[in-house]
Amino acid sequence: xxxxxxxxxxxxxxxxxxxxxxxxxxxxxxxxxxxxxxxxxxxxxxxxxxxxxxxxxxxxxxxxxxxxxxxxxxxxxxxxxxxxxxxxxxxxxxxxxxxxxxxxxxxxxxxxxxxxxxxxxxxxxxxxxxxxxxxxxxxxxxxxxxxxxxxxxxxxxxxxxxxxxxxxxxxxxxxxxxxxxxxxxxxxxxxxxxxxxxxxxxxxxxx
Amino acid sequence: xxxxxxxxxxxxxxxxxxxxxxxxxxxxxxxxxxxxxxxxxxxxxxxxxxxxxxxxxxxxxxxxxxxxxxxxxxxxxxxxxxxxxxxxxxxxxxxxxxxxxxxxxxxx
Numbered sequence: 335x336x337x338x339x340x341x342x343x344x345x346x347x348x349x350x351x352x353x354x355x356x357x358x359x360x361x362x363x364x365x366x367x368x369x370x371x372x373x374x375x376x377x378x379x380x381x382x383x384x385x386x387x388x389x390x391x392x393x394x395x396x397x398x399x400x401x402x403x404x405x406x407x408x409x410x411x412x413x414x415x416x417x418x419x420x421x422x423x424x425x426x427x428x429x430x431x432x433x434x435x436x437x438x439x440x441x442x443x444x445x446x447x448x449x450x451x452x453x454x455x456x457x458x459x460x461x462x463x464x465x466x467x468x469x470x471x472x473x474x475x476x477x478x479x480x481x482x483x484x485x486x487x488x489x490x491x492x493x494x495x496x497x498x499x500x501x502x503x504x505x506x507x508x509x510x511x512x513x514x515x516x517x518x519x520x521x522x523x524x525x526x527x528x529x530x531x532x533x534x535x536x537x538x539x540x541x
Numbered sequence: 542x543x544x545x546x547x548x549x550x551x552x553x554x555x556x557x558x559x560x561x562x563x564x565x566x567x568x569x570x571x572x573x574x575x576x577x578x579x580x581x582x583x584x585x586x587x588x589x590x591x592x593x594x595x596x597x598x599x600x601x602x603x604x605x606x607x608x609x610x611x612x613x614x615x616x617x618x619x620x621x622x623x624x625x626x627x628x629x630x631x632x633x634x635x636x637x638x639x640x641x642x643x644x645x646x647x648x649x
Contacts, residue, residue: 365610372614380621387629396569408562415597416555423548525597529590536586540569541579 364519368526371489375530378485379537382478393470399458399479401539407450408535414443415528418521425517428510433517434501440524441497444490451487455480479538486534489527496520549596561589 386392421436458479465480467473500520504513568581595601600611 362607362610365607369610369614373617376614376618376621380618380625383622384625384629401566401569405562405566409559412555412558412562415593416551419548419551419597423551426548522598525593528597529593532586532589532593536565536582540565540582 360519364522378482385474389472391471398470411528414440418524425510437501441494444494554596
């Protein structure tokens, strides 16, 4: 009997990492938000694919848009994802200073990304790419380009503001353990932004 | 610390993602045609996204519940592709297929 009870005991207690424990509510909430956001991006990219497949004069994206600058932007976001995980790693070791430094580098990477995107948009607009037409073919090419990259750019901008506010949270809480969950959750958002860019870069620029 | 994960080798993952990005840039210019190049690029993108989700977002070390939440949009996106595919490939409405008005027979 006692043996049976000892076997049953581990199942009766909820594992510490379960999302149904209070410490993970924020993480669960962020994952649900990200799943919804992913459906939004998925719909945009699917609509892009549909429009492109039904158009006979869709321009070749990598010839019109150029991929050198966006390759640098992709590399930049990958680097910012590394600084993000480093921030969490240092906080786990109890070093709030290094955590804040890496969070700042992550936000800086995001700010540079958005600045490069603004530069790219300005350059393309001067060359004739507009939301309602362009000199290379289907008008919807410009529409979809600005909507998808703009939607992603807004996510990066929001992420930079979010990261800066989390630096404030880490600064205000003397105990590193008190901020761990907050930093982990902003990390989830930031990596998602990186993940989405990987798909946007492939579908909007390379294919 | 509560909620802390195992930390994978982040620098190895960074280099993997960087190398895969360079491979993508090379694939664009391969002379295999749009279908093969497109399939390779989609495969590379999905692979990179999976690496980010599994290691940077720690999905590999999370519970099954979070894994299922993360997989939901993937299932919806796959469904969406099958919804859009018939319209994109089996319906004759490409802009080039629309006959110009001048070619239509004049009605009196």
